[in-house]
Amino acid sequence: MLKKINVFRKGMMNLLTKNIGISSPPGSLANKPFKKVLVIRPNHRLGNQLLISSLIQEIENTFENCEIDLFLKGNVGKIIYSNYPSVTGFICLPKDHFKKIGNYLSSWVKLRNKKYDLVINTVPESSSGRLATRFANSTYKIYDPEILTGRAVPKDYFHIAKKPVYNLREQTGVSFSKPIPKLNLKLTDAEIAKGKVLLQDLFNNQKETIAFFTFATGGKCYSKSWWHETYQFLKEEFQGEFNLLEILPKENVSQIDFKAKTFYSEDLREIPAVIENTSIFIAADSGVMHLASCTNTPVVGLFSVTDSKVYGPYGASNIAINPFTNKEALKTQIPVLLKKPLSSLYQN
Structure with missing residues (x-):
């Protein structure tokens, strides 16, 4: 029964959120001295949480001494990014939100109560991601547009780890030819x-x-x-x-x-x-x-x-x-x- 409810929930969420959000125009984030950035990836799977490490490194390279919060699902991200000094906060939805509805709701309240300079949604197909980006308190937001409007689309643009990096570069003016950071756990x-x-x-x-x-x-x-x-x-x-x-x-x-x-x-x-x-x-x-x-x-x-x-x-x-x-x-x-x-x- 819970699986059927979850399928229905996902379908309704996609329907309700598919038109949410307009990203900042290309180049609008160039030279912004952002100090607090939120990255959104509310998916509990190990691979999906690892794949945002390229974006986190790009944020580190772009905004000096920036603090990064992660909006995730489950607690595996806390282990993955334990050696990232820039990652200073986690807002984690419970994996079983129907069974932990209190924790689920409190995570959304925490999200709304924090103020950010920039919020980045990493996957456009994620209805929860789009909703969280809309709900977050920030002046600048990147919802992950399906196409780049300012420059030619790179051949590897649709790679799930690279796409949000390119979208950020579209807003900041960083060259697309610069190598994309590879996935990194920062093992000691x-x-x-x-x-x-x-x-x-x-x-x-x-x-x-x-x-x-x-x-x-x-x-x-x-x-x-x-x-x-x-x-x-x-x-x-x-x-x-x-x-x-x-x-x-x-x-x-x-x-x-x-x-x-x-x-x-x-x-x-x-x-x-x-x-x-x-x-x-x-x-x-x-x-x-x-x-x-x-x-x-x-x-x-x-x-x-x-x-x-x-x-x-x-x-x-x-x-x-x-x-x-x-x-x-x-x-x-x-x-x-x-x-x-x-x-x-x-x-x-």
């Missing part, structure tokens, strides 16, 4: 060192490590037969020189039936700290793939259901491939990223 040296120790405890050798994540939600999850074939390739091609490590989800499931060494942690920052110490990370579109994209380890994102132009990993050596339309891509790209020649067994 101590966290990375701990990840290295955890990895050494697992293998107790000096080999480098290939890490992968076999789980994903819904149709994004590849079959066991596909993953078994891929794991067999990794074993035959690389196990002599590399350790093979499967990162497990909280559901404790494995598409290769736990045939490789595994790692899981309830500490959300320990997982990327371990990945930071590996040589490559392979995963389908998922929150953990975006978590890995926050590290300096090359990420191979597997995309056959969702659009890599919207959700694909970017920056550094990160790539997105469709293993069904290009069946050899995985086997050819992994050696390139590892800087290892492919053996004759798998060469054409």
Whole structure:
């Protein structure tokens, strides 16, 4: 019953909020000395909250000594942005707002009572995001217009992490050619060192490590037969020189039936700290793939259901491939990223 009510609620919210909001005109925010900015992303999923880290870094780079508040859902954002000194406040809607209606309403009251210089809605399709942007107390607001009116639309404009950055640049006059900040958790040296120790405890050798994540939600999850074939390739091609490590989800499931060494942690920052110490990370579109994209380890994102132009990993050596339309891509790209020649067994 609650699911049906939620579907109805979302439909009504989209209908009621689709025409809310007009952003400030292009260039109107240039040279503004903003000191308090609110970023709005009321979605509880790990990946969606990680994907606003590019925008937060852009705000830091644009408005000197600016304080940033985040309007989110759930508490995972507090962990993600714990090492961002600029992020000074959180307004978090409860994940189960029907069961915690008091907390839900108090979050909206808190939102209204705070004064901001600028409010940025990151996703135009979010009815809650548009409503929160409208409800927030600020002179300047960016609702995320569907098109840019001042300059030519960049080729990568529709990437969900890059689009709000470009929209902010449209308002501030910052060049579109400037590199977009990559996703970043701002892991500390101590966290990375701990990840290295955890990895050494697992293998107790000096080999480098290939890490992968076999789980994903819904149709994004590849079959066991596909993953078994891929794991067999990794074993035959690389196990002599590399350790093979499967990162497990909280559901404790494995598409290769736990045939490789595994790692899981309830500490959300320990997982990327371990990945930071590996040589490559392979995963389908998922929150953990975006978590890995926050590290300096090359990420191979597997995309056959969702659009890599919207959700694909970017920056550094990160790539997105469709293993069904290009069946050899995985086997050819992994050696390139590892800087290892492919053996004759798998060469054409």
